[in-house]
Amino acid sequence: MGELLTEEVFSISRWQKITYRILSALVFVLGITVLMIKDAGWILLLAPLIFFISVSMFVYTRQELIVLNNALHFVGGFKRYFISWDDITKVDMDRLGKYKTPAVTIYYSGGRLKLNKSFYPGPQFKRILSILETKIDPKLYTERYFEIRNQTGW
Numbered sequence: 138m139g140e141l142l143t144e145e146v147f148s149i150s151r152w153q154k155i156t157y158r159i160l161s162a163l164v165f166v167l168g169i170t171v172l173m174i175k176d177a178g179w180i181l182l183l184a185p186l187i188f189f190i191s192v193s194m195f196v197y198t199r200q201e202l203i204v205l206n207n208a209l210h211f212v213g214g215f216k217r218y219f220i221s222w223d224d225i226t227k228v229d230m231d232r233l234g235k236y237k238t239p240a241v242t243i244y245y246s247g248g249r250l251k252l253n254k255s256f257y258p259g260p261q262f263k264r265i266l267s268i269l270e271t272k273i274d275p276k277l278y279t280e281r282y283f284e285i286r287n288q289t290g291w
Contacts, residue, residue, distance in 0.1 A: 145268065147202040147261050148213075154198045161194035202252065204268050209243070211250055220245045222272050230282040239285055241266065 148154075168187035171180060199213035211218040220243065227244040233253070239262075240253040254262045266286070270278075 144206075145204045145264070147204070147257055147265055148200060149198065149256060150258055157194050157198045161191050161198075164194065165191040200256075202257075202265065204265070204272075209250075218250050220247075220250065225273055225277060227277055227279065228269065228273060228282055229279045230285045232285060239289060241269070241282075243269075 149157075164187060168184050168191060171177065171184045171187060174180065196214055200211070201213050203210040203212065207221065209218070209220040209222070211220075224245040224247070225243055226246065229242045229244070231240050231242065232238065233240050238253065238255050240251055243250045243252070252262075252265060257265060
């Protein structure tokens with residue numbers, strides 16, 4: 138298995154972080170405004186939903202995939218993943234949605250982690266795949282993984 142010289146951190150691009158954090162603050166202010174409306178009636182029921190959307194947008198900007206020599210860490214979201222390279226049992230790839238966006242699913246002893254290309258910019262996703270291929274035993278990859286990888290031209 139290949140060794141990494143330093144840890145590598147992957148996340149959404151800087152402009153997306155700034156945009157989503159500003160929008161998150163604006164949606165939060167919208168939620169406060171909804172709470173302050175007199176005689177709002179049923180509209181008050183929307184406030185928890187608005188606050189949940191605001192928090193979700195902010196949490197989305199904090200997500201990071203950290204690749205170390207001994208493990209794979211996904212932090213910043215509602216659920217944290219700490220996956221040792223030895224715990225990985227299978228790696229699969231699917232094409233999702235209207236535009237057939239590739240998504241890699243890493244199965245490990247405690248569950249699964251899905252990495253979607255729509256979250257990581259193109260060069261970052263390619264780098265993640267190359268790191269995974271050097272750190273994980275080739276026997277653990279499914280045939281579909283290599284089919285989709287070859288179709289996308291990486």
